[in-house]
Amino acid sequence: MSLKKSIILIIIILLIDQISKVYVKTHFALHDSVEVLSWFKIYFIENEGMAWGTRISDILPFMSDRTAKTFLTLFRVFAIVGIGYWLYSATKKRSSRVLIIAVALIFAGAMGNIIDSVFYGIFFNDSIGQIATFLPEEGGYDTLLHGKVVDMLYFPMYKGYLPEWIPKYGGKFFTFFEPVFNIADMAISTGFIMLIVFNKRAFSNKD
Template identity: 55%
Template sequence: MTLLRSSFLNLNRRKALILIILVLVIDQVSKMYIKLNFPLSVYGGNAIVDWGVFKILFIENKGMAWGTKISDIVPFISEEVGKLILTLFRLVAIAFLGNWLWKILSTKSSQLLIWALCLIFAGAIGNIIDSVFYGIWFSHSYGQIAEFMPEQGYASLFYGHVVDMLQFPLATWIWPTWVPFVGGESYTFFEYVFNIADFAISCGVGILLFFNKRIFG
């Protein structure tokens, strides 16, 4: 049994490709289902699914993690230029990551490193598909359900928005009034909305962080 489990967990090129495709399919199917069945969630409105500590929403992220945009960090760059720079940077990063993954699959590298890179690579491709193609594949979702392959998409090539839908608001509290800056305000722990690609990337990064000594010596 142990030998069978070990054989299953050891990734060669074929198994790595299957893992990457599986993550991509789950990610894209979930995004397209949300996109083609629901309008964008209104802030403060009802969630698509609300189980308390787990919610399904529909938001679109135009920037990086947590909606941060390059134009927010570098004010003299317009939002459009910042979005293009971000998309091009992601493409270069994916090419570098793919090359690294291909090389380590040819050597006797740590299986933890291979798993981590496969998850990060699959997640990165999942989000870059949104950024590059969703603008021309879909109409907008503001107050309406998007149409697939319309005559006119909501954005041009490279300017699509990443679809996010999963949220785990684990706890909500009011900060004591004596706390600087946020005293008296409501705060929800882990209110960030993410997708399957983000989850895969986070798992890959988590493996690199927690097992870095076993991976890199």
């Protein structure tokens, strides 16, 4: 797979990701939801940290939330440079199609969430109790590098109380699948799953 085709794939994923995020951000207030199917909802939340809403300041308590957020965003920017180089190198070496597609998916997903983290704080005003405006006259809800990632895909396929016989968690209310995510997250997850499942096809000895 050529670098040109990889870039086209990245652009398509980025467009779908950003269009869906901008639509949700400008049509939903925070925590608004729409039921598409009984097991699928569009549910608007904002993620200030890493996967599943984890914050660096939860892991490194000596950091303030804002310092940790800046650190996380800068780390993502440096990481995307490394992933981009990996993609470029893989296409130049004519590595396997599986590897190139997987890395392109990871790159597109990471870039999609970086756009939120870097720019959404200045592009939009707050969504708490209101529908946000794109490029508001009074300014955005935060500064550069302090944006929140927009998530909206929610698949509560099962809700109920777990059987009492299950150790520790028996009798507790349980939702599967609880995390809310976005198109960028799906691209990253798909890329990683491809690298794991098709490991032998993705990596030759030289790779």
